[in-house]
Amino acid sequence: MIKFLIKGLLRDKSRSRLPIMVVAIGVTLTVFMHAYITGFMGDTIEMNARFTTGHVKVMTRAYAEDASLLPNDLALMQIEELLDSLRSLYPDMSWSPRIQFGGLIDVPDSAGETRSQGTAIGWGLELIANQDELNRLDLQKALRSGHLPRKSGDALLSHTFAGKLGIAPGDEFTLISSTMNGGMAMYNFRLSGTVHFGVEIMDRGSIIADLKDVQLALEMENAAGEITGFSNTGFYHNNQAEKLSDSFNSKFKTDDEFSPVMLSLSQQGNMGQYVQMSEVWSAYVSLIFIFAMSLVLWNAGLLGGLRRYGEVGIRLAIGESKGHVYRSMIAESVFIGIAGSVTGTAIGLGFAWLLQTYGLDISGMMQGASLMMPTIIKARITPTDFYIGFFPGVISTVIGTLLSGIGIYRRQTAKLFKELEA
């Protein structure tokens, strides 16, 4: 009997191949969309983490309140000691002090007169002491000309920014900014190289220099605006990050507005909403998918069912019970659901893998975007992708059949024949 049903299923293409294709297409879309959105959201989160927020970030309470203004007068002091305790308390994280600042880049001519000027956002990063930040920001890959800073006084500028200012590696320029104490800061740098990250706001007008130089320039010895922390796993985990900052804050935070406070990525700016969105959207996608696919398959099932009234009628006449016919149709749908879902998951993962490996350059669409978003879209395949399409695929096929089969099940046997003869 089972063999008989399987033969029928395999030979009747409109009964097997068509629904399998419908399911496979739906599952493919779901898996691919999930990997794509996970990749895009994950990349956006990691990019924000790498360039601005860290997975967690330590600041003074006062600095944290106005962090977007980069108030370096409220920076952390005695950072060597703070770094020591962070590194011993949380060894699975890597910690890097940073100074973010605003300033003016002034390029002199041979006579010392201003040749060109431009406003810049600056990063003072540990570039010479260790490789962490170089790797994190993938500076070697971002380098368009010249070399990375090797010694004190070396600095990088955004590639297009340097072009606008008309300077090339080897040329000197002056950073004009304000010191931690509110005085005027002027510091001479040598352009060692130019960089392009593919991140709109980083590529507009940035200066990147070694932390020590920036500390000197802004009179921030043993001080830094922030200490960023990154999980050694490489990816942001919201729960872990929030637990970590809770633990830190219970130890270090006091009423003093200069006491250090740790914020997770989700606790900074509007990243929280984004993180939340990235956590729930996949549930929505699969719900919508189940719903839409059930509808499609219900209708496909109704059509198939109508077409099969003849078959159902004759099976009933020969003495098969209605329950048995109905159950065999459901068993068929389980088979179809599994076959379609396996196919769809494989194809979806294939497409996702392509997008994960090669990426899609959308920098053309990102011109002028102020949000920090990746200009190359990459999918990210996570374990979820192996079941996010699979279960909805099977469930919706079965639901579709359950719904369409009821029509046959509840019809009077004799009536099936009337419809059959018509």
Place this chain on the structure above:
Amino acid sequence: METQTIISVKEMYKRFPMGKTEFTALENLNLDFAQGEFTGLIGPSGSGKTTLLNILGSLDVPTLGEATVLGKSIGKLNTHEAAMLRRESLGFIFQSYNLLAVHTVFENVEFPLLLLKIPSQERRKMVQEALEWVGLSDKIRSKPPQLSGGQCQRVAIARAMVKKPKLVLADEPTANLDAANSHHILKTMLTLNQELKTTFIFATHDEKVISYLNRKIYLLDGRVDKDEVVTHNK
């Protein structure tokens, strides 16, 4: 010759809802059928032939009165009991053959035996025998779309007969066939009727079928108009 009554219809009515009123398709029928009959329900379209056949085949139930088939009261069977009656004792033949198109001739004829859970070797023998009756042993691997109308109807007869049921119900079995094929299948059925003592009840208005019958029940507007037993020496 002693004959056994296998179907008994008493004061039976069948009504169908039609809008707010009801339509009476069968009215106060009283009929007995004996084992081994080769009987036809004869009448114009709409006279109630199919309706009566469906009730006798436990595909439908009487509205009023009693229809007893092989000792079972049709109106009182639940769906499972009705399915069991059909499975064990009834064979159906339809105007439009109703073969399963994706299955081979062998599989189509085998299907009733699968439901009866007959072991595979025995099944094979029974299917082969049934196909010999209808002269289609050479088409065992073919599928219905490759067969002519006459051949399809012979497969349907083999399928109805393979389990040697007590009763075969045939609704306009020759309606789609030419004269030669009609006579061929009628002779086949008559032979099976005589050899296996299978009872046949036809619904028909085809003169060719009528000429083979040994009892003719004329229906008109859901009532028995005439009921005559024929003795002929064919």
